[in-house]
Amino acid sequence: MTTLPPSLVTKLCFYNCIAVEPSKLAFATHCVCGNKATGKPVQKKLLPRDVSQNVIKTPRWSLNLMESATSRLFVQGTEQMITACNEVGVSSYLFRTENGSLVKVSVIKKNVKYAVHIEVSSLGPDTSDSKLLLTWGIYRSDSSCPMPFDSQHSSIDVRTIETPLTRNSFGQLALDLEFEAKQTPFYLSFLLKSVLNAESTVIEIRSHRRENFCVPIGFDRGDVWHASLEGAWNFLSYGYQCKGSAEGNNENFDANLIVWDPYAKVAVTVSVDNGSGLLPRYLGRLCKEPVFDWNGDVRPNLAMEKLVVYRLNVRHFTEHKSSQLSKDIAGTFVGLTEKLNHLKNLGVNAVLLEPIFPFDEKKGPYFPCHFFSPTNLYGPSGGSVSAISSMKEMVKNMHSNGIEVLLEVVFTHTADHGALQGIDDPSYYYVNRDVDLQLSSALNCNYPVVQGMILDSLRYWVTEFYVDGFCFINASSLLIGFHGERLSRPPLVEAIAFDPLLSKIKIIADCWDPQDMVPKETCFPHWKRWAELNTKFCYDVRNFLRGEGLLSNLATRLCGSGDIFLRGRGPSFSFNFIARNFGLPLVDVVSFSSGGLALESSWNCGEEGPTNKTPVLERRLKQIRNHLFILYVSLGVPVLNMGDECGQSSGGSILYVDRKPFDWNALSTSFGNQTTRFISFLSSLRVRRSDLLQRGNFLKEENVQWNGSDQSPPRWEDPTCKFLAMTLKADEETQSSYGLSHPKGDLYIAFNAAGQSESVVLPPTPEGMVWRRLVDTALPFPAFFSNDGELVVEQMAGLITYEMKSHSCTLFEASSHDS
Numbered sequence: 046m047t048t049l050p051p052s053l054v055t056k057l058c059f060y061n062c063i064a065v066e067p068s069k070l071a072f073a074t075h076c077v078c079g080n081k082a083t084g085k086p087v088q089k090k091l092l093p094r095d096v097s098q099n100v101i102k103t104p105r106w107s108l109n110l111m112e113s114a115t116s117r118l119f120v121q122g123t124e125q126m127i128t129a130c131n132e133v134g135v136s137s138y139l140f141r142t143e144n145g146s147l148v149k150v151s152v153i154k155k156n157v158k159y160a161v162h163i164e165v166s167s168l169g170p171d172t173s174d175s176k177l178l179l180t181w182g183i184y185r186s187d188s189s190c191p192m193p194f195d196s197q198h199s200s201i202d203v204r205t206i207e208t209p210l211t212r213n214s215f216g217q218l219a220l221d222l223e224f225e226a227k228q229t230p231f232y233l234s235f236l237l238k239s240v241l242n243a244e245s246t247v248i249e250i251r252s253h254r255r256e257n258f259c260v261p262i263g264f265d266r267g268d269v270w271h272a273s274l275e276g277a278w279n280f281l282s283y284g285y286q287c288k289g290s291a292e293g294n295n296e297n298f299d300a301n302l303i304v305w306d307p308y309a310k311v312a313v314t315v316s317v318d319n320g321s322g323l324l325p326r327y328l329g330r331l332c333k334e335p336v337f338d339w340n341g342d343v344r345p346n347l348a349m350e351k352l353v354v355y356r357l358n359v360r361h362f363t364e365h366k367s368s369q370l371s372k373d374i375a376g377t378f379v380g381l382t383e384k385l386n387h388l389k390n391l392g393v394n395a396v397l398l399e400p401i402f403p404f405d406e407k408k409g410p411y412f413p414c415h416f417f418s419p420t421n422l423y424g425p426s427g428g429s430v431s432a433i434s435s436m437k438e439m440v441k442n443m444h445s446n447g448i449e450v451l452l453e454v455v456f457t458h459t460a461d462h463g464a465l466q467g468i469d470d471p472s473y474y475y476v477n478r479d480v481d482l483q484l485s486s487a488l489n490c491n492y493p494v495v496q497g498m499i500l501d502s503l504r505y506w507v508t509e510f511y512v513d514g515f516c517f518i519n520a521s522s523l524l525i526g527f528h529g530e531r532l533s534r535p536p537l538v539e540a541i542a543f544d545p546l547l548s549k550i551k552i553i554a555d556c557w558d559p560q561d562m563v564p565k566e567t568c569f570p571h572w573k574r575w576a577e578l579n580t581k582f583c584y585d586v587r588n589f590l591r592g593e594g595l596l597s598n599l600a601t602r603l604c605g606s607g608d609i610f611l612r613g614r615g616p617s618f619s620f621n622f623i624a625r626n627f628g629l630p631l632v633d634v635v636s637f638s639s640g641g642l643a644l645e646s647s648w649n650c651g652e653e654g655p656t657n658k659t660p661v662l663e664r665r666l667k668q669i670r671n672h673l674f675i676l677y678v679s680l681g682v683p684v685l686n687m688g689d690e691c692g693q694s695s696g697g698s699i700l701y702v703d704r705k706p707f708d709w710n711a712l713s714t715s716f717g718n719q720t721t722r723f724i725s726f727l728s729s730l731r732v733r734r735s736d737l738l739q740r741g742n743f744l745k746e747e748n749v750q751w752n753g754s755d756q757s758p759p760r761w762e763d764p765t766c767k768f769l770a771m772t773l774k775a776d777e778e779t780q781s782s783y784g785l786s787h788p789k790g791d792l793y794i795a796f797n798a799a800g801q802s803e804s805v806v807l808p809p810t811p812e813g814m815v816w817r818r819l820v821d822t823a824l825p826f827p828a829f830f831s832n833d834g835e836l837v838v839e840q841m842a843g844l845i846t847y848e849m850k851s852h853s854c855t856l857f858e859a860s861s862h863d864s
Contacts, residue, residue, distance in 0.1 A: 138260055141253045142237070150260050154226070159262055161222040161233060165210060177210045177218050181235035183228070183262075207238070229263020230527070264493050279332035282313045287467050302467045303328065305415060307498060310334050310505075312403065312418050312429045326463055327403055327414060334509070335430050337437045344513060345449050347394060349551065349576065349682060350617035350741045353728050354451070355393040356626060357381075357687040358410070358704075359401060359423050367709040376706075378435040379425050382442045387712075391690060391721060392728020395449040397516055399626060401436070405460035409701055411518060411559035412460040412486075416502040440511050449513035451551060452506065455559070456499045456537075457522035458487045469494075475529065492527040496537045504546055514551025516578065516620075521556040521567040534570060542572040553578060553620055557627065559701070576618040579606055579681065583622055584646050586675050587634065589767075590668060590852070591648035592798050596769045597761045599796065600751065603771065605680035605743055617741045619681035623672040624689055628699045631689040635668040637697035645699065654697060666716075667852050670723065670822035670829065671796075674854045677727035678794055680740055690724055691717035719826040726830050730819070734858075737773045737792055748774045754795075754803045754849075767799040772808055790814050790859025797849045807837070807845040807857060816845060816857045823850035834858055 140148040147166040152159060165177065182205040210218040222233075234257045237250040252258055284303040305312070309329030316326070363384055364376030374380045381396075388396065400410040403420045410420075424432030440450050459465055464486065465473045472494055475487045489495050506512050517523060524535045541547050555578040556567045569577055582602045588594030601608055605616025624631040629645050638649040650664040669692075676683045687693075688704075691711035695703045711717045731738045750772040751759050760766040773792040793816065797803050807816055817834025828835075837857065839845050849855055 140258050142250050143253050143255055144250065146250075148237070148258060150258070152260065152262055157226045159224045159226060159229065161224070161260070161262065163210070163220045163222070163235075164213075165218040165237065176240045178238040178240065179208045179210060179220055179235050180205050180238055181208065181222075181233060182206070183224075183231045183233055224262060226263065231262055233260045233262050234258070261493075279330075281331040282315065282328040283331060284328045285468070304465075304467045305329060305463065307415070307465060307468070308417055308501070309415070310417055311433070312415070312421060314421060330429065332430075335434045337434060339437075339441065339511065342441050342444055342511060344444060344511065345394070345447050346513075347447075347449055348617070348741065350615075350739045351735075352395045352449070352617075352682045353391075353393050353731070354395045354397050354620065354682060354684040355388055355391065355687065356397040356399070356453075356622075356684055357707075358399040358626070361704065361706045362687060363707070365706040365708055368707075369709070374425050377423050377425050378419075378432070378439040382435075382439045385442060385446060385448075388448060389446060391685070391724050392732075393685070394447055395451055395513070396443065397451045397453060397684065400453050400455055400518070402454075405463070408460065409559075411455055411701070412458070413455050414460045414464045416454075416456070416498070417505055437510055444511070449551075450511075451514040451516055451553070452512050453516045453518055453555070454503075455518045456488060456490050456502075457519040461486050475527075487522070489527050490523060491525065491532065491536050493536075496540065499537060500540060500544065500547075503541065504544075507546055507550060512550075514553065516553040516555050518555050519558045520554035520569065520577075521558070523554075524567065524570070538570055538575070539572065542574040548574060551576065556580065557625075559627070571614060571618075573613040576614075576620055576682075577609065578684070579609065579619045579621050581609065582606060582619065582679070582681070583624075586623055586672065587646040587648075589796070590671050590675075590798050591638075591646065592767055592800070593646075593764075595762060595764060596759050596766055599769060600759075600761075600771070603675070603679045604749065605740075607743055611743065615741050616680035616743055617682060620684050621676055621679055621681040622684040622686065623676050624686050625684070626686060626704060627701050629697070630686065630693055630695055630704075631669060631672060632665075632692040632694050633697055634672070635665040636694070640697075642697070642699070664852055667822050667850075669720070671852065671854050673720075673724060673727065674820060674822060674856070675796070677724075677731060678738060678856065680738070680744070683731075685724065690721045692720070715826075722827075723830055726832065729832075734789060734792065736775060736789065744773070748776065750774065750808070752808070754797075754805045756806050756808060768795070768797050768803050770795040770805065790861075793857040793859075795849060795855045797851065797853050800851050802851055803849045805847045805849050805855075807847060809843060809845075810859045814859045814861055817860055818847075818855065818857050820856035821849075821853065822855075823853035834860065 135154075136152045138150045138152075140150070142148060149164045151162045153162070163179065208220060208222075210220045213219045236257050239248040239250060240246070241248070284305055286301070286303055303326065305327045306329040311330040311332055311334060312327045313330045314326070315328055359378060359381055360376040362376075363370055363374075363380030366375075368375055368380065368384070370380050370383055374383065400413060401419045401423060402410075402413040403415045403418065404410045405412040405414065418429060419432045419436050421427055421429050421432050424430075424435055443450050465488075466486070470476045472492055473489060475489055490499060503515060506515075523538050524532050526532045526535070541552055552574060553576045554569050554571075556569070557578070557580075566580070569575060571577075579602075585594060585598040585602045589596075589599045602621070606619045607616075610616060610618045624634055629637060629642070629647055634645070634647045635650050637654060638645070638647045639653050648668070650668060651661045652658060656662065676685075688707055691708070691714070693705065693708065693711065695705065712721060752770045752772070753759050753766075754768050754770065759769055771794050773794070775789050775791055777788055790811070791808075793807055795805055810816055816837040818831070818837055819834045820830045822829055834857075837845055837847060847855065847857075
């Protein structure tokens with residue numbers, strides 16, 4: 046919900062989208078400031094997020110009640126009221142201890158201080174002669190972020206304090222603490238210690254969950270400005286006009302700014318004069334969302350290890366004239382649906398959509414303005430209603446074809462203008478705080494109100510648009526607390542992991558930062574729920590194929606990146622990629638490497654940029670095949686980037702703005718034809734050999750064998766060694782569990798990143814089986830891959846050798862003689 050400090054004056058502004066006589070715009074309106082308690086129950090008016098859904102001839106009190114996650118107010122549903130405490134600024138909490146006693150905590154705001162009163166009910170009949178101590182400390186967000194105590198305790202250099210409780214006139218054990226308001230917000234964490242005088246025995250008492258008691262102090266209590274309308278025409282648009290904080294601490298505040306309702310579901314675009322010209326601005330529209338028929342929709346609910354993901358930009362995917370779509374649907378959700386067969390031909394079963402929220406059109410989709418509606422740009426008529434309806438239709442079509450829909454989302458920052466600025470900047474943004482963030486529009490995403498808004502947004506997309514998961518861009522910034530501290534248990538990340546709804550979908554962390562265009566290595570807290578975009582996979586594979594890096598690094602990536610995902614997760618939590626929508630596209634990874642591209646780990650294969658030299662072109666073609674091959678035979682989820690299947694280039698630029706629309710004509714070129722067919726083959730191979738290539742668990746040590754070219758052990762730590770072979774050993778028990786009706790043989794996979802050929806000795810096959818070559822990336826098309834496989838003949842009894850060309854990869858499968 047939109048929260049505002051009580052000192053902020055707010056005006057609800059309506060905009061008439063068609064000509065209507067002023068006399069017809071008379072409404073019964075009520076504007077009140079929430080939480081200005083009078084000692085009586087506070088009636089609930091419409092919150093900003095409710096306005097667009099409930100203003101059309103809605104009875105004034107016919108609303109479902111919602112409890113603010115931060116206000117701690119009790120909801121009495123039968124009266125349809127929210128009952129507040131009898132004193133301004135009071136929050137009460139009631140805990141049950143592990144031995145059945147009750148602990149009551151009251152937090153009272155008194156001018157510039159917070160008073161905390163703690164009462165404990167009787168601890169039992171045998172404790173009348175005992176002494177009760179409160180062991181407490183204050184923390185920013187969790188126990189890893191202790192705060193210094195105030196001046197009254199400055200002489201004590203400890204993280205916790207013990208304070209005795211005394212009996213009050215009612216016979217209850219009680220204690221009062223007081224804190225300066227300038228210290229807030231923070232958490233008060235405590236436990237009780239019962240000291241038996243007779244035996245000097247100390248008993249620690251915690252909550253019924255056997256955890257410390259924890260109470261928030263000084264958090265936003267949910268001061269909400271809201272309006273109730275008894276009737277309105279559905280063509281009206283609206284926004285908010287804020288006059289600023291009484292403290293006047295925001296020099297850049299624009300009192301004339303019209304702010305978009307953060308919870309508006311239907312949006313309109315209007316032109317606003319900023320003094321230097323007309324600028325487009327979004328406003329909420331007073332109408333209900335369009336009704337959509339989800340009957341017959343079945344979510345694919347694919348296991349993560351089964352996924353093959355295709356990342357795309359909705360506009361760029363079909364806006365090029367080569368898509369042969371009409372102008373009204375090119376670059377829209379409808380256009381995406383029209384090209385569904387291309388995804389199926391590649392073997393894709395999940396699409397990862399670049400951010401679809403309304404965004405700053407100058408900076409791109411990674412700088413959102415809003416979190417509760419798709420951008421109007423992706424609707425066939427350029428309107429909000431058509432965007433909503435066509436997106437839902439697109440999702441339903443994807444589901445009916447067995448394809449899941451995942452959304453990239455950005456909740457760590459917004460656009461510089463036209464987003465949440467001007468509502469309550471100290472709550473929503475890192476304003477005047479010592480936080481090492483590049484963006485002035487960095488969202489304070491772990492602040493309770495902002496966290497609640499983010500969770501509401503995620504749930505909305507799941508329940509209303511039936512999306513199957515989210516990929517969180519710049520996820521490392523989700524670990525920052527509201528004072529800039531690094532959190533070991535960030536509230537938002539943990540809340541998503543354990544949310545009853547969100548925990549059932551796919552949640553992926555992507556630590557790429559769209560501001561400085563680099564991924565950040567982060568030990569991401571996962572609670573066995575979060576998957577991650579695996580940046581190490583990308584750079585370790587690139588380094589190996591350009592002749593750098595250690596064999597051990599490649600082996601780790603092939604086997605599912607156990608260094609990242611071993612503890613409590615598995616290889617299916619690794620979303621692997623070799624190119625993405627920032628940095629170099631795949632064809633440029635093998636074509637550009639000079640200038641400022643050192644961080645890209647690319648190699649131009651002998652000449653920079655475009656060339657006519659046959660050896661360089663052949664080497665580049667092999668390297669593209671090699672990258673794709675390793676991506677698909679590695680444990681984890683392969684993520685293919687839009688355009689890489691047909692050689693889309695950015696001309697060596699790493700900037701997102703230099704990415705071009707998808708050229709559908711490129712699919713019919715020789716390169717596009719053979720590459721798309723190779724990707725389709727690799728996708729089907731993963732399904733056919735799911736026992737070895739689509740695993741939720743890591744391979745057992747006895748199921749994988751590593752070798753050099755002559756069957757000797759690999760030289761793991763030798764940087765000059767550029768050859769590695771692995772044998773993935775099939776077993777009947779695993780194949781049976783994966784539903785494979787006919788037993789399959791071992792896979793022998795070899796990688797040669799050297800500039801010369803290698804004579805490879807293949808391991809002996811089980812009795813009655815032979816090796817068949819399925820892939821050799823050095824061979825010409827169409828011979829470089831085969832579904833049936835080319836029989837490899839023994840050169841002499843018990844010895845099979847194979848000549849691997851430079852910069853190539855091979856795959857052999859053991860099969861019976863008569864297969």
